[in-house]
Structure formats: structure tokens, C-alpha cells
Amino acid sequence: MFAAAVGLSGLVATPAGAAPAQIACATGEYENxxxxxxxxxxxxxxxxxxxxxxxxxxxxxxxxxxxxxCSRHGGVARWLA
Structure with a gap:
């Protein structure tokens, strides 16, 4: 039974809500x-x-x-208007 389930695992489709591939941001930028x-x-x-x-x-x-x-930067000290 286990072997049959493993054999079918390749038939599982990627979920519709799967995260898109990362985009390439310029140096000094990050993807939010x-x-x-x-x-x-x-x-x-x-x-x-x-x-x-x-x-x-x-x-x-x-x-x-x-x-x-500000994660990895000590958290938010203050929000700016």
C-alpha cells in the first residue's frame, strides 16, 4: 500500500495558491x-x-x-508619517 502511494506522488499537481517564483531585485533591494x-x-x-x-x-x-x-534591524523604533 505504501509503495503504491509513493508511486502516485508524482501525479499530484502544484496547488493553485503556490507561491510564485522569486523575482530578481536590484542590489540593495529585497522582495517584500x-x-x-x-x-x-x-x-x-x-x-x-x-x-x-x-x-x-x-x-x-x-x-x-x-x-x-525592521526585522533583523532591532524592530521598529518609530513609524514615520
Whole structure:
């Protein structure tokens, strides 16, 4: 029975909700949860154009979603207006 089930495993289709392949973002960018390329956190004396949050390590994030913003950078210290 087990052997028969294993033999049929190749017939299983990829689920319709499967994640799309990763996109290639430019250097200094990352792919966000919406599969868009966004500038990675950067250091600056003042908030750079387009920054949405200041991270705990002093970098500024350009994240378009709150979830995961400043992860690996000490969390969000403050959100920018």
C-alpha cells in the first residue's frame, strides 16, 4: 500500500495558491510580501525620501507593510508619517 502511494506522488499537481517564483531585485533591494522590490534599510542622518520607519539599529526602512518591518534591524523604533 505504501509503495503504491509513493508511486502516485508524482501525479499530484502544484496547488493553485503556490507561491510564485522569486523575482530578481536590484542590489540593495529585497522582495517584500507583495512580491515587489523595495529599497533595503539604509543609514542616514535624516529620514531619506520614501522612508516609512526608523529601525532600532538607526537604519531607515522603506517597507510598504508593517509586518516584518525592521526585522533583523532591532524592530521598529518609530513609524514615520
Amino acid at each position: 510580501v507583495d512580491h515587489q522590490c523595495v529599497s533595503g534599510p539604509e543609514r542616514s542622518e535624516t529620514p531619506p525620501a520614501g522612508a516609512t520607519a526608523q529601525c532600532g539599529d538607526g537604519t531607515y526602512s522603506h517597507s510598504k507593510n508593517h509586518r516584518g518591518t
